[in-house]
Amino acid sequence: MKKFWVLFSLFILPLVFYIFLSKGIYKYSNLPILTENVLDLKDINPLSTASFSENLSIVCFLGNEINTAKGSMFNLNQTIYKRFYQKPFFQIVVIFPEGTETEYKGAIEELSAYTDISKWNFVYTNATNINTLFNSFETPFKLNENFYSENAYIIDKELRLRGRKDDDDSTDGKLYGYNMKSISTLKNKMIDDISIIYYQLKKSAEKEKRRKREI
Numbered sequence: 001m002k003k004f005w006v007l008f009s010l011f012i013l014p015l016v017f018y019i020f021l022s023k024g025i026y027k028y029s030n031l032p033i034l035t036e037n038v039l040d041l042k043d044i045n046p047l048s049t050a051s052f053s054e055n056l057s058i059v060c061f062l063g064n065e066i067n068t069a070k071g072s073m074f075n076l077n078q079t080i081y082k083r084f085y086q087k088p089f090f091q092i093v094v095i096f097p098e099g100t101e102t103e104y105k106g107a108i109e110e111l112s113a114y115t116d117i118s119k120w121n122f123v124y125t126n127a128t129n130i131n132t133l134f135n136s137f138e139t140p141f142k143l144n145e146n147f148y149s150e151n152a153y154i155i156d157k158e159l160r161l162r163g164r165k166d167d168d169d170s171t172d173g174k175l176y177g178y179n180m181k182s183i184s185t186l187k188n189k190m191i192d193d194i195s196i197i198y199y200q201l202k203k204s205a206e207k208e209k210r211r212k213r214e215i
């Protein structure tokens with residue numbers, strides 16, 4: 001009996017763990033596409049220096065109510081930005097209503113005092129452009145009267161909205177956005193989902209390298 005448990009711990013248990021891990025990687029190695037052909041920032045403003053194309057973008061619409069916006073910015077910065085800002089292609093894009101530049105200047109300076117904000121992009125545009133961009137995400141949500149959404153959204157390099165189709169906390173299982181007011185949502189869902197996309201990018205790059213070597 002003692003030999004059995006030794007063999008079990010040395011050979012069988014690691015094998016079971018590997019099979020479990022492999023199935024987990026398979027299950028979570030593909031983050032669903034919920035919306036194709038999201039508008040790029042350059043589509044609503046040709047002069048924009050920021051773009052979703054060829055970037056992994058975390059997009060939020062923070063409106064013109066600065067106290068609400070500051071809380072959302074802080075949560076995103078502490079939970080998401082600081083974890084991923086050194087990764088390739090990563091950026092956070094904040095959409096503000098035109099005319100709030102002075103109002104938000106202090107909040108951005110406060111953010112930059114303890115964070116390298118080089119991967120934050122702050123975009124100011126008019127109400128029409130904000131609504132047009134947001135509507136292109138094709139979510140079941142609406143911006144409030146201040147052009148604010150409590151959710152942050154993941155837009156991949158191909159201008160596609162990514163999320164979940166089997167989320168236990170969503171009515172139809174579809175998770176279009178991640179509530180910035182909920183640290184647990186950002187930690188337990190958004191971090192995992194961004195990591196999945198980077199896993200996919202890594203695997204795609206490895207596949208492309210193998211293909212080139214075979215040519």
